[in-house]
Amino acid sequence: VSATEGLLTGALGTFLAIAAMAAATYGCRVSGVVLMRYVRLTPAVKRGLAALPGAIVVATIVPLALRSGPAAIAGLLTGLVVMSFVRTEIVALVAGLAVAAGARAVGF
Amino acid sequence: VTFTREGLLHGARLALPVIPGLVAYCVAFGTAAAHKGLSSGETLAMSAIVYAGAAQMLSLELWQQVWSPGTLATLALVTATVNARMILMGASIQPWIRQAPTPFNAVNLFFLTDASWLIGARYHAEGGRDLAVLFGAGIVIWVSWVSATLPGYFAGALLPDTRLLALDLILPIFFATMLVPLWRGVRAAAPPWGVAGVVALATQALVPGYAFIVAGALSGAITGALVRERD
Secondary structure, eight states, rough: EEETTTTEHHHHEEEEEEHHHHHHHHHHHHHHHHHTTTSOOOHHHHOOOHHHHHHHHHHHHHHHHHHHOOHHHHHHHHHHHHHHHHHHHHHHHHHHHHHHEEEEEEEO | OOOOOOHHHHHHHHHHHGGGHHHHHHHHHHHHHHHHHHOOHHHHIIIIIIHHHHHHHHEEEEEEEOOOOOHHHHHHHHHHHHTHHHHHHHHHHHHTTTTSHHHHHHHHTOOOHHHHHHHHHHHTTTOOOOHHHHHHHHHHHHHHHHHHHHHHHHGGGGGTTTTTTTGHHHHHHHHHHHHHOOOOHHHHHHHHHHHHHHHHHHHHSSSSSTTTHHHHHHHHHHHHHHHHHOO
């Protein structure tokens, strides 16, 4: 283990790399909560926060689905449709997975 | 502030459906880390204290045998970029958790991850206030994540193809099903969701990486803030 000329080798370098990632990740986990302390909860901010969970989900899965191909899209839509009828996550999840796995099995 | 044993168990139970997908993902991470030459202890430490799947996977692409302050800073920056969605997740639950003591929130937020946030957000949207639900879901997911790391590290190559069972799609499908309880009517949900989807797609086409999540989600939230409820 040595640190010469700004280069970190061996276990020390790896330790620092993992620590840097951990710090960056924890910073992301807490900073949204900390920042919101300084934002006044006006009606508009409340509406924005109320819309945020759905917006995060849509922004995550729409590009992911289109990138993952027809089997993934079929699975996501099945999950969505089944969920709106039965309102039980596990049933909707299994149905979506079955459709996606089936679509892949037949070559999509 | 509510924090009950029942809430803890409820949160843990709500997290169970996503466990198989997370385990498959973390096994894949353990296998990839072994190929990159990380030790088993380093791999386990990364899962335990970084605890963020996409960032862990991507970091292996940037992994160095020798680190300099510059490459360490790049690694931290890339990690923060991949995890920037967590800033928005935290902001969205802040009105719920703000009354809890700061040390408690500091611990609870360490375990915050996509699935536990979504479980908590849904629970809160339906009127629930017990913070133990968020904590219970986070703990169960963290334990599964950490437990799956070393089996992946040592035996990942022996496992069957998870793609065939669509295990890689558990989390996206779980996310999709969660849209149903988050729907609050056409006027409240359709404009922000539509904008979020369009902006995310456009950003994905133009900017590499995971910026599309943050860009889409922020545009959706701003749209939500601008659309007034009917008087």
